[in-house]
Amino acid sequence: MPEALTVSRRVRDRFPEAVLTTHQFRGDDTVVVRREAVKEVARFLRDDPAMAFNVLMDLTAVDYLRYPERREPPGPTARFEVVYHLYSLEHGHRVRVKIPVGEGDPMVESLTDLWPAADWFEREVWDMFGIQFLGHPNLKRLLMYEEFQGHPLRKDYPVNKRQPLIGPVN
Amino acid sequence: MTGPLQWMTTKLDAAVGWARKFSIFQYPFVTACCGMEYMATACSHYDVDRFGAGFPRFSPRQADVLFVVGTISHKLAPVLKKIYDQMTEPKWVVAFGVCTCTGGFYDNYATLMGIDTIMPVDVYIPGCPPRPENVLDGLIKLQAKIQAQHTGTPLGTSSGASAASAGLHA
Amino acid sequence: MEHVSAPSIPATATPFPSAARETKDLWLNVGPAHPAMHGIIRIILQLDGETVRGADVEIGYLHRGFEKMCEQGGYNHAIPYTDRLNYVSPLINNVGYCMAIEKLMGITVPERCQYIRVIMSELSRVTDHLTCIGASAMELGAFTVFLYMIKAREYLWELIELVTGARLTVTYCRVGGVKADLPEGFAERTRVALRQTREVVKEVDRLLTRNRIFVDRMKGTGTIAQADAIAYGITGPFLRATGVNYDVRKAQPYAVYPQVRFDVPVGQHGDNLDRYFVRMEEMEQSMRIVEQCLGQIPGGPIQVDARGRPSTPLGTVLSEAEGRVEGRPIEAAEMVDEAKMGRIPAIADTSPVTDPTLEGSNRPFHQRVNAPAKRAVLPPKDDAYGNIEGLMQHFKLVMHGHGIRPPKGEVYQAVEGANGELGFYVVSDGTDKPYRVRVRPPCLPIMAALPILLTGDMMADVVPTFGSVNMIGGELDR
Numbered sequence: 174m175p176e177a178l179t180v181s182r183r184v185r186d187r188f189p190e191a192v193l194t195t196h197q198f199r200g201d202d203t204v205v206v207r208r209e210a211v212k213e214v215a216r217f218l219r220d221d222p223a224m225a226f227n228v229l230m231d232l233t234a235v236d237y238l239r240y241p242e243r244r245e246p247p248g249p250t251a252r253f254e255v256v257y258h259l260y261s262l263e264h265g266h267r268v269r270v271k272i273p274v275g276e277g278d279p280m281v282e283s284l285t286d287l288w289p290a291a292d293w294f295e296r297e298v299w300d301m302f303g304i305q306f307l308g309h310p311n312l313k314r315l316l317m318y319e320e321f322q323g324h325p326l327r328k329d330y331p332v333n334k335r336q337p338l339i340g341p342v343n
Numbered sequence: 344m345t346g347p348l349q350w351m352t353t354k355l356d357a358a359v360g361w362a363r364k365f366s367i368f369q370y371p372f373v374t375a376c377c378g379m380e381y382m383a384t385a386c387s388h389y390d391v392d393r394f395g396a397g398f399p400r401f402s403p404r405q406a407d408v409l410f411v412v413g414t415i416s417h418k419l420a421p422v423l424k425k426i427y428d429q430m431t432e433p434k435w436v437v438a439f440g441v442c443t444c445t446g447g448f449y450d451n452y453a454t455l456m457g458i459d460t461i462m463p464v465d466v467y468i469p470g471c472p473p474r475p476e477n478v479l480d481g482l483i484k485l486q487a488k489i490q491a492q493h494t495g496t497p498l499g500t501s502s503g504a505s506a507a508s509a510g511l512h513a
Numbered sequence: 514m515e516h517v518s519a520p521s522i523p524a525t526a527t528p529f530p531s532a533a534r535e536t537k538d539l540w541l542n543v544g545p546a547h548p549a550m551h552g553i554i555r556i557i558l559q560l561d562g563e564t565v566r567g568a569d570v571e572i573g574y575l576h577r578g579f580e581k582m583c584e585q586g587g588y589n590h591a592i593p594y595t596d597r598l599n600y601v602s603p604l605i606n607n608v609g610y611c612m613a614i615e616k617l618m619g620i621t622v623p624e625r626c627q628y629i630r631v632i633m634s635e636l637s638r639v640t641d642h643l644t645c646i647g648a649s650a651m652e653l654g655a656f657t658v659f660l661y662m663i664k665a666r667e668y669l670w671e672l673i674e675l676v677t678g679a680r681l682t683v684t685y686c687r688v689g690g691v692k693a694d695l696p697e698g699f700a701e702r703t704r705v706a707l708r709q710t711r712e713v714v715k716e717v718d719r720l721l722t723r724n725r726i727f728v729d730r731m732k733g734t735g736t737i738a739q740a741d742a743i744a745y746g747i748t749g750p751f752l753r754a755t756g757v758n759y760d761v762r763k764a765q766p767y768a769v770y771p772q773v774r775f776d777v778p779v780g781q782h783g784d785n786l787d788r789y790f791v792r793m794e795e796m797e798q799s800m801r802i803v804e805q806c807l808g809q810i811p812g813g814p815i816q817v818d819a820r821g822r823p824s825t826p827l828g829t830v831l832s833e834a835e836g837r838v839e840g841r842p843i844e845a846a847e848m849v850d851e852a853k854m855g856r857i858p859a860i861a862d863t864s865p866v867t868d869p870t871l872e873g874s875n876r877p878f879h880q881r882v883n884a885p886a887k888r889a890v891l892p893p894k895d896d897a898y899g900n901i902e903g904l905m906q907h908f909k910l911v912m913h914g915h916g917i918r919p920p921k922g923e924v925y926q927a928v929e930g931a932n933g934e935l936g937f938y939v940v941s942d943g944t945d946k947p948y949r950v951r952v953r954p955p956c957l958p959i960m961a962a963l964p965i966l967l968t969g970d971m972m973a974d975v976v977p978t979f980g981s982v983n984m985i986g987g988e989l990d991r
Contacts, residue, residue, distance in 0.1 A: 196923070198922045198923070199924050200616075201923075202925055203923075205699070206804055216825065225744055228744060228746055228748075229746050229929075230934065230936060230953060231925075231953040233953075234936065235704075235940055235949045236949075239948075240940075240942050241921075241943065241944075256938070258936065262743065262759055268926070269923075269925065281632075288744060288745075289745050289962075290744065290745045290746030290960075290961065292961055293957060293958070293960075293961040294957075297487050301580075310958065314573070315572065315573055316572065316573035316991075317418065317573060317576065318573070323451070324582060325452050325578065326581060330452070331452075332450075332451055332578070332581050332585060333450065333452065335417065335452055336417070336452070337417050337419050337423050337455070337876055338418075339421050339424055340417075340460040341460055372546060374553050374574070374986060375575055375577075375600065375986060376681060376682060379681055380681060380715060382644075382648075382681075383666075383667065383670075383680075386659070386660050386663040386664065386667075387663065388664065388667045392880055401547075401767050413575075413578055414575060416573075416574060416576055416577065418573055418574050418576065419545060419575070421544050422546055422574075423546075426546055448582075448593070449578060449582065451577070451578035452578060452581070455576045474680070511841075
């Protein structure tokens with residue numbers, strides 16, 4: 174769709190040094206951005222009138238530990254990617270923004286001051302993947318209990334490893 | 344003990360059992376999808392009120408049957424145990440749905456594999472979710488169990504041996 | 514006796530001078546096990562008397578590891594897990610997930626299948642709204658409304674059971690199609706069920722809409738401003754009640770929604786009463802969609818043999834004129850070669866006699882509702898039992914290590930769930946197991962905004978507000 178091309182191309186034109194790559198697949202428009210520039214790019218996407226992405230639909234992460242080969246070769250092969258799905262009510266277009274995050278320092282700036290929707294989504298990413306969000310007002314576990322050790326959706330967390338509060342382990 | 348006294352306690356047991364089984368005050372501890380079938384069983388089509396069990400008591404102090412409906416996660420298990428402990432004797436537990444019987448197909452880090460790991464269960468109703476007819480069948484089995492229970496110490500004796508022979512309800 | 518004069522009371526003093534009083538807010542735990550908490554949510558309220566000053570919401574009590582479980586099996590293995598996400602409208606979840614995988618693979622399903630999916634989705638949407646309004650009315654004390662709504666839901670569940678075999682956890686859609694075609698007489702049964710449902714909805718409307726108590730409790734409570742709703746990422750009836758006309762079925766139409774006419778109700782004030790009205794009207798619109806689809810759906814299974822030719826006795830070769838040789842008996846080896854080319858009609862046209870329980874999975878039934886995509890869809894049972902190509906296709910899709918293998922990549926597919934935009938983000942690594950399946954739960958942003966909804970209202974308003982949120986634990990905690 175022509176609009177989709179415009180979004181990722183505009184972002185790349187505006188932030189040439191921050192954008193690692195863009196691609197379209199099955200009608201979805203994706204931009205991979207450097208971690209340091211996420212706040213700037215997000216602000217541009219929200220405030221620019223031609224972009225007007227006022228809804229943060231989804232914020233999640235993917236752990237690429239067991240992925241056969243990475244699709245985007247440029248840039249360091251990072252273990253995690255934080256994925257933002259944005260939608261514009263005015264123009265009706267969508268974009269996906271991905272931030273590669275390394276295993277050594279899994280930290281990204283929080284976007285809660287741009288979209289309050291990011292609050293709980295980021296808490297869930299912290300809970301499930303262990304990626305910290307700098308500047309988040311209340312970064313604690315959302316779905317698991319506080320005594321739980323580890324981050325369950327990481328690929329190296331075995332699916333059956335239980336840490337019960339009461340009752341037998343298995 | 345012999346003769347007429349035994350006949351009287353048997354009749355008393357039967358009468359108390361009859362009264363108890365037709366006045367079940369249930370505590371529906373509803374968490375997940377089975378709750379929908381619980382609602383369907385409790386409502387007009389498959390009316391559970393005709394068994395005398397139509398009045399849920401939402402306080403554990405006032406209830407005698409704990410219907411555990413839906414998956415119990417490890418985060419919720421201590422809460423469930425507390426509810427069970429807060430109920431007063433005589434009390435029964437019904438495991439409604441296969442997630443409460445054995446954990447269902449959620450064999451992972453988050454789910455309790457059956458509530459009988461933390462509390463004694465009287466009736467298991469499998470199904471994902473069980474049809475209302477299954478639920479009513481389970482309820483009838485529970486009623487049979489309630490009817491068959493002996494109540495209290497035999498009249499006039501307090502020795503352990505006769506208490507055992509009268510089948511004291513633990 | 515001494516005269517003790519009464520202490521002089523200054524004229525302007527109040528009976529309880531506030532300077533001498535120190536108040537603290539009460540922290541009330543509306544705990545995980547609570548009748549009005551639809552399952553399991555913990556709300557910690559900061560109360561000043563009866564007024565709510567602040568709220569903190571704790572979720573996660575039904576976290577069942579949906580996303581992790583999806584990574585353990587094949588693509589079709591995840592469909593039962595998707596049923597149990599929003600368990601009051603399971604078909605919408607099924608459809609969303611299957612559409613995401615089909616988008617990833619580039620498969621287009623036949624039109625009849627799309628109509629079936631839309632019909633079942635809309636029936637699910639009606640059951641969801643029935644349950645939501647019924648439960649929230651019950652919590653306000655209108656128990657009869659709950660009984661009526663559940664009665665209407667039973668009519669629809671009987672319909673769903675007719676088609677899918679199960680009332681609640683249906684697992685009906687497959688990647689590339691649906692499990693089975695609609696049964697005979699479905700259209701008539703649906704019309705009867707919808708007529709009965711409309712009567713029930715009308716009765717409930719008479720009971721609630723002008724009911725002084727109901728309106729007083731719902732009007733002006735749980736208000737959220739439009740800007741807040743958008744900023745929190747809220748979608749669905751919640752957002753529409755604040756005045757934003759956003760519906761995924763209209764904004765990014767999928768399946769056959771462009772071909773049916775329906776309206777999207779939009780509210781004004783963003784309070785509980787508007788949400789109630791939006792949901793009531795959406796039920797009517799969903800029923801309208803179902804009726805239009807029943808009228809427009811392309812024809813049912815073709816009752817003819819796949820090649821439309823009468824079968825001839827075994828051992829005869831067809832005439833050369835149409836690629837067939839008539840009448841003469843031939844050598845066994847030559848017959849085997851001819852049969853491999855498909856020129857022995859008696860062999861080419863036969864179908865194996867399959868078990869009656871597999872009826873509906875035969876060729877004409879199966880092919881009307883499944884895409885002709887060999888890499889994703891199981892063959893009809895005549896082929897699986899009848900010829901080697903079908904057997905191989907079945908094997909390749911079912912055995913471990915084989916199965917549906919989408920290309921490497923990721924997609925996001927959004928459908929309109931009953932609570933809002935239900936999104937599936939699927940990452941594939943080229944193997945037969947999904948690498949990552951993410952559900953964008955529509956009620957998570959609403960629950961995140963719950964403190965805003967509750968603050969300023971009274972304690973008793975927590976119940977209708979929370980009821981109109983329609984929090985479904987399976988979707989929220991996954």
